[in-house]
Amino acid sequence: LKFLCVECDRQMDFAERELPGDGTLAAAFTCPACRRTVAMLTNPMETQLVASLGVKIGGRTIDEQPMELTRSAVRGGRDDAFADAPPAGRTRPTWDEAAKARLERVPLFVRGMVQRIYADYATQNAIAVITPDVMDRARSELGLEGM
Amino acid sequence: VSRLRTYRDLTGEDRSGLGAQVEAQQARIASRLASVRNVVAVMSGKGGVGKSFVTAGLAAGLARAGRATGVLDADLHGPTVARMLGASGGRLAVADDGVLPATGAGGLRVMSSDLLLAEGLPLRWREPGRFRHVWRGTLEAGMLREFLSDVSWGALDVLLVDLPPGRDRLDALVELLPRLPGVVVVTIPSEASFRSVRRSVEAAREAGLPIHGVVENMAAYRCAGCTAEGPLFRGDAGERLAREALVPLLARVPFDPRAQDEVDAGDPGAAADALAGAVSALLAQLEGA
Numbered sequence: 040l041k042f043l044c045v046e047c048d049r050q051m052d053f054a055e056r057e058l059p060g061d062g063t064l065a066a067a068f069t070c071p072a073c074r075r076t077v078a079m080l081t082n083p084m085e086t087q088l089v090a091s092l093g094v095k096i097g098g099r100t101i102d103e104q105p106m107e108l109t110r111s112a113v114r115g116g117r118d119d120a121f122a123d124a125p126p127a128g129r130t131r132p133t134w135d136e137a138a139k140a141r142l143e144r145v146p147l148f149v150r151g152m153v154q155r156i157y158a159d160y161a162t163q164n165a166i167a168v169i170t171p172d173v174m175d176r177a178r179s180e181l182g183l184e185g186m
Numbered sequence: 187v188s189r190l191r192t193y194r195d196l197t198g199e200d201r202s203g204l205g206a207q208v209e210a211q212q213a214r215i216a217s218r219l220a221s222v223r224n225v226v227a228v229m230s231g232k233g234g235v236g237k238s239f240v241t242a243g244l245a246a247g248l249a250r251a252g253r254a255t256g257v258l259d260a261d262l263h264g265p266t267v268a269r270m271l272g273a274s275g276g277r278l279a280v281a282d283d284g285v286l287p288a289t290g291a292g293g294l295r296v297m298s299s300d301l302l303l304a305e306g307l308p309l310r311w312r313e314p315g316r317f318r319h320v321w322r323g324t325l326e327a328g329m330l331r332e333f334l335s336d337v338s339w340g341a342l343d344v345l346l347v348d349l350p351p352g353r354d355r356l357d358a359l360v361e362l363l364p365r366l367p368g369v370v371v372v373t374i375p376s377e378a379s380f381r382s383v384r385r386s387v388e389a390a391r392e393a394g395l396p397i398h399g400v401v402e403n404m405a406a407y408r409c410a411g412c413t414a415e416g417p418l419f420r421g422d423a424g425e426r427l428a429r430e431a432l433v434p435l436l437a438r439v440p441f442d443p444r445a446q447d448e449v450d451a452g453d454p455g456a457a458a459d460a461l462a463g464a465v466s467a468l469l470a471q472l473e474g475a
Contacts, residue, residue: 040200040201040202041193041196041200041201041202041451042201043190043196045190048191050196050198050201051201052201053201053203055416057249060256066202067261068201082280084316084317084320085319087313087321088320089204091313091321091324091325091328092206092207092328093207093211093328093332094203094204094207094211094329095203095207096203096204097201097202097203098202098203098206098207099207103199104280104335105280105281105283105284105285105332106280106332106336106337107336108325108328108329108331108332109329109332109467110313110327111312112312112313112325112328112329113302113303113309113311113312114307114310114311115303115304115307115310116302116303117301117302117303117304117305119277120277120278120301120302121277121279121280121285121307122277122278122279122280123280124279124280124281126282127253131357132250132266148302149347151280152280173434185187
């Protein structure tokens, strides 16, 4: 995908991505010359088409987790399929009670991976305590539909 | 006259990053499989010929011969080989580098959707309810890709891939792998199987895949009581397919209810016994002996 600012005849840069949680996606691109921003809005089917490839529009900001596509896309996975070890050699953020409660609602099949993703996001952004607000921001910025 | 510039007119990188991410996925597979000496797909154009039994026997035989062996169950909707290898039940450890495969009989390293799905449930996807046919195949190819790239296979002499019937998954496998896999073709003796498997052999040849040989499964019926053998299916599909493709007939394996019971219970030893000749012939080809 490339976006062209027709007036400036310049290729636009990726700016941000948002997932409102209803299966749709918004990705914004900005003209480097005039700063005009346009948003590409995709319906659930178009969003799923991209997600099925295991890729994110605008690229990734944290490393892909092992078997990320499978774990996030399979419905009815075994609760005890995976034993997620905490990432080695990194200082881990803590979780406040509300964030812990929200994490508890994530199916066990994918919970360990989701926990690692949010923790990586917090570490990368120098966030010491994960709250529901942090989770919302991470979900949208990282394109974690359904997490 | 001005003209709206189109995709190729813009020489800047694709800012969506999709192409680069797909290339990175391919690179991860290549990196992961750099320590795998041989990939061999066990295939057939026909269902119900015992591909998983043959895969289990080959895997157990290779392990018995001292070869580090992995088994990737690419039959995502009908996974059976993990249980045949006694590799079901435990949690799969996830580390930064990847998912550790389950351990089966003889130290076999195994990955299968059977290890991931709740008992009795089919493989289903969390996707919007309409137009599922549009992306289901892509998701399945993605799962196969992650079985290749995200499982910590380690150093292997042989990675066996148990394919479902048909050629779709074979095509996906060939496109994902950094180099062409070899194939072992499984048939039963019948004319119907001959016609169906012949198409798969041709597909493998068209794709330029080395065909290591043909295994004719259920070549006879072995009595569970007296071990005498009698006919089960009419035909000589194994021999004909091998002759046509100019490849060896690796084995003719009788249907033995006792062996099948043992394998179904997670002990592939009897299958390894039945396929011992095929294992030797395969190793001779792979290792140039």
